[in-house]
Amino acid sequence: MEFTSVTICAICATIRLLGLWAFPSIGNLLDKSVEFSTPVTSYRSLKEALVLGMGSSNTITFNNGYYDGGVVHHPPLLLQALQGIPIAYHDYLFILFDCLILLQFVKLTEQVKRQNKMFINIPTWLPALVYAINPLSLMSCLSKSSVIFTNWCIINAVVQAINGNIPITAMFISLSGYLSLYPILLIFPLINLINLNSSNPQKVNNTIRLILYTIYYCGFLIFISYKINGNNWNFLRANYMVLLNFEIVTPNLGIWWYFFIEMFTEFIPFFKGTFGLFLLSFVIPLAIRFCAQPFCASITILGWLILTKPYPVLGDYGFWFSFLAYFVPIAGYMRYKVFSMLLFIHGIMLSPIFYHLWIGSGSGNSNFFYAVSLVNALAIGTILSDLIWAMLRHEYDGETPNYEIKLAQV
Structure with a gap:
């Protein structure tokens, strides 16, 4: 198993290093793409924060109030952690975190196979x-989107929840919420995951x-951020209120932006x-309904958050698609696999074309690009619907797949 982990990490690192060395400017190109970069995940914003905050002692100083400029939307602790790493080495840092995510996937698979015979x-x-x-994970890594740090925290939280390690689970889910806010909602399925084999009092x-x-961890992270930010709370608005209020209305792959461009x-x-409320509305019901399948519920809820959050990127999708491999045992219940994947492929292929027609050549308008956003949303929504149906059928058949029975889906 160690050889397998090393081999996969070698494959991952080799592919990313080859992409980096063969196309040295691809990172900047992808970072300017709305498919891989948003105001809250952009590496340009992250790098600008590091440069603007660099004092004479080569340390980050937060007293200059650059959170008030409306450009920086990365939390102070992330900036503090990166300030000691030269910008020239950031490419390799992101590759390292991609490899760490891979190792956690291997560990996660080992755990779920021991815990549930469905995954054996x-x-x-x-x-x-x-x-x-x-390719989505590869290009997200090369774009140096900060979403990779959130993804690393999420998969660590899931691994620790399966282990039943409550303090470490809480730490990683708090970190993911600290970095991107919405992953904190994964605490609901993780509660069920921790309690899967526990008695009622436990x-x-x-x-x-x-x-x-x-x-406690969330409060601690916020308090430490407040202190290193020069006893200033303005980072809360720059990092969290900008998400809740969707303050930066800019084109992306999500379903929010077009409404607020056109709305009175x-x-x-x-x-x-x-x-x-729409984003929140399905999280708790899904966690409650599939409390007996908390791992699958966690994957489904993660997909829902990616679909409905205001600033999604293809790096989110690439991370989530890796979790879909755990549904292979019940994939026979899914009726729209080919349709939904082809729909998504069409969407991501047309996205840069339609964006160029709108912004680059001026021969299109916002409807062109938003149509692609709706195609992506339809594809992800179809996959989610299929996953939920497969989970229901798995329960109905007593966890023994029976593809001969035909049931009506309401």
Whole structure:
């Protein structure tokens, strides 16, 4: 198994290094692409923050108030962690984190195979290899999108939840929420994942502990950020309110931006609240309904968050697609696999073309690009619908797949 892990990491690192060396300017090109870069994940913003905050002692100084400029949307602790690493080595840092994510995929697969017989026939290397060779993950790494740090925290939280390690689970889910806010909602399926084989009194105790630890870590991260930010709370607005209020209305792969470009000003606050509630509305119901399948529920909820959050990037999709390898045992229940994947491929292929027609050549308009965003949303929505149906059928058939029975899907 160690050889397998080393081999997959070698494949991952080799592909990314070859891409970096063969196309040295591809990182800057991808970072300017709306498919891989948003105001809250852009490496340009991250690099600008590091350069602007570099004091004479070669350390980050947060007293200059650059969070007030509306450009930097990365939390202070991330900037503090990166300030000691020369910018010339950042490419290799992102490759390292990609390899760390791969190692966690291998570890996660080993754990779920021991825990649930449903996954026993999944090759240990499969999800990790899917991530290693996935073009979306590759280009996301080369673009140096900060989403990679969030993804690393998410997969660590899932691994630790399966282990039943409550403090470490809380730490990583708090870190993911600290970096990108919305992953904190994964705490609901992770509660079920930790409590999967626990008695009822133990479930209550575990749930309370996980919530309290998460609150503690979140409070600690926010307080430390406040102190290193020169006792200034302006980072909260720059990093979190910008997500909740969708303050930077800019084209991306999400379903939010077009509405708020076209909408009358007086209706914008109401619909921002509506979109936020829509994002939240399916998280808790899915966690409750599939409490007996918490690992699959975690994957489904992660896909829902990616679909409905205001600033998605293809790096989110590449990470989530690697988790879909765990649904191979019940893939026979899924009826639209080919349709949804072809739909998504068409969407990501047409996206740069339609964006260029709109912004570059001026021969199109915003409807062109938003149509592609809707195609992507339809593809992800179809996959999610298929996954939920497969999970329901798996329960109905007593966890023994029976593809001969035909049931109506309402």
